[in-house]
Amino acid sequence: MTSASFWDDGLLEADVVVIGAGIIGLSAALELRARNRGLRVLVLERDVVPAGATSRNAGFACFGSLGEIVHDIDLMGSAAALDVIASRVEGLQRLRSRCVDAHIAYEQHGGYELFLAAHPALDRLDEVNTLLAPLFQGAPVFARCDEHIAPFRFGGAVQAMVRTPYEGTLNSGLMVQRLLALARGADVDVRFGAAVTSIDEGRDVVHVHVASAVGTRVVRAGVVMVAVNGFMRDLMPHSDVVPGRGQIIVTEPIEGLPFRGSFHFDDGFWYFRNIGNRILFGGGRHLDRERETTTELDVTEPLQTHLEHHVRTIIAPWATVRVARRWGGIMGFTLDKQPRVERRGNIVTAFGCNGMGVAIGSTIAARAAQLCG
Ligand SMILES: Cc1cc2nc3c(=O)[nH]c(=O)nc-3n(C[C@H](O)[C@H](O)[C@H](O)COP(=O)(O)OP(=O)(O)OC[C@H]3O[C@@H](n4cnc5c(N)ncnc54)[C@H](O)[C@@H]3O)c2cc1C
Numbered sequence: 001m002t003s004a005s006f007w008d009d010g011l012l013e014a015d016v017v018v019i020g021a022g023i024i025g026l027s028a029a030l031e032l033r034a035r036n037r038g039l040r041v042l043v044l045e046r047d048v049v050p051a052g053a054t055s056r057n058a059g060f061a062c063f064g065s066l067g068e069i070v071h072d073i074d075l076m077g078s079a080a081a082l083d084v085i086a087s088r089v090e091g092l093q094r095l096r097s098r099c100v101d102a103h104i105a106y107e108q109h110g111g112y113e114l115f116l117a118a119h120p121a122l123d124r125l126d127e128v129n130t131l132l133a134p135l136f137q138g139a140p141v142f143a144r145c146d147e148h149i150a151p152f153r154f155g156g157a158v159q160a161m162v163r164t165p166y167e168g169t170l171n172s173g174l175m176v177q178r179l180l181a182l183a184r185g186a187d188v189d190v191r192f193g194a195a196v197t198s199i200d201e202g203r204d205v206v207h208v209h210v211a212s213a214v215g216t217r218v219v220r221a222g223v224v225m226v227a228v229n230g231f232m233r234d235l236m237p238h239s240d241v242v243p244g245r246g247q248i249i250v251t252e253p254i255e256g257l258p259f260r261g262s263f264h265f266d267d268g269f270w271y272f273r274n275i276g277n278r279i280l281f282g283g284g285r286h287l288d289r290e291r292e293t294t295t296e297l298d299v300t301e302p303l304q305t306h307l308e309h310h311v312r313t314i315i316a317p318w319a320t321v322r323v324a325r326r327w328g329g330i331m332g333f334t335l336d337k338q339p340r341v342e343r344r345g346n347i348v349t350a351f352g353c354n355g356m357g358v359a360i361g362s363t364i365a366a367r368a369a370q371l372c373g
Helices: 006-012 023-035 066-076 078-099 120-136 172-185 229-235 285-292 301-315 357-372
Strands: 013-019 041-044 111-115 160-164 189-191 195-201 206-212 215-226 242-251 262-265 270-275 278-283 323-333 340-344 347-351
Touching (some): 013 206, 023 041, 023 078, 078 172, 078 357, 172 189, 229 242, 229 323, 229 347, 242 301, 270 301, 278 301
Parallel strands (some): 013 215
Antiparallel strands (some): 111 160, 195 206, 206 215, 242 278, 262 270, 270 278
């Protein structure tokens, strides 16, 4: 442990310490400062950039495809499924009004789901539209659009397609930059390279132990918010988070790429979009659940081979495809697909975006900030 100097005290204490500078941590810090201008809020992030999911995702501003929603209705019942979808829709509104669309390259070209075989969700389109109508002023949310398959030049495996006009895409890097700029503007202290190793709760103070270049530092906090997503168990061993890796590829630009918007298939396990005439394509963790239930950020050869194969056979069979970038990111799942926002003593935990944090992250952050008060 490194002894703190007399002068360090003010730098090593805060009213609220937020651990993790992903969308939840940064948005919660902003909420806290908006609620109380006098609150000293310190965000600790272990890497030089946020390194979990927020800056490693696909940038879909989505609330669930038809297939995913049908799956969720069967898992949790219609009322609970609607509640989660409402939290995603609310989160997107919060994010967009906080960040402003132009600053995060938000575009609403709609979302599409591809069906490669007969699927029960296709017969439940009316049921889902009726369920979601109150969230979208009564307008139909999903509609068949098989007529787009040929102009989008997808492979012959695509048999049906469903569209929603309400889905958008954004630039996740710009989103992180914007949240950081807003945090700086709101006098939130964000420290990078500050990996928290443990948290000890005392009577009126929580001690946050941070690994630093000179040894362990101890930060004193009134309340600690743990927002480390798939890494929750490193700090809260009893957390019921299930980490899941998502792998992504981005191709070199492809001339004449005919589609834009956001696209999903296999109940959301695969997803792709056009970004600057490149295909960003990710997913497939359901093919190797054991290996992909991990907190390791690397990519693996078998899944990368699947990704490339699907681009060449399903998404753009007519194109010459060269992969420019590959990366992995870590999501945090809960078995019931519900978010977790809880306070025990002076420790608040906030996680469980279940792969849709661009949408639900801001809602979770607002709820978590409320619990800090
Ligand atoms: C490949 C991929 C694609 C995705 N695509 C989409 C999408 O298109 N749309 C969508 O809505 N969602 C998507 N998601 C999910 C979305 O990105 C997440 O749900 C969301 O970013 C989670 O935000 P968070 O703040 O909870 O966690 P994170 O963004 O993971 O932030 C947690 C932070 O905590 C930090 N941390 C961890 N441990 C410590 C520690 N001990 N000390 C200090 N800091 C620590 C991490 O470095 C990280 O920066 C995707 C995720 C992945 C991985």
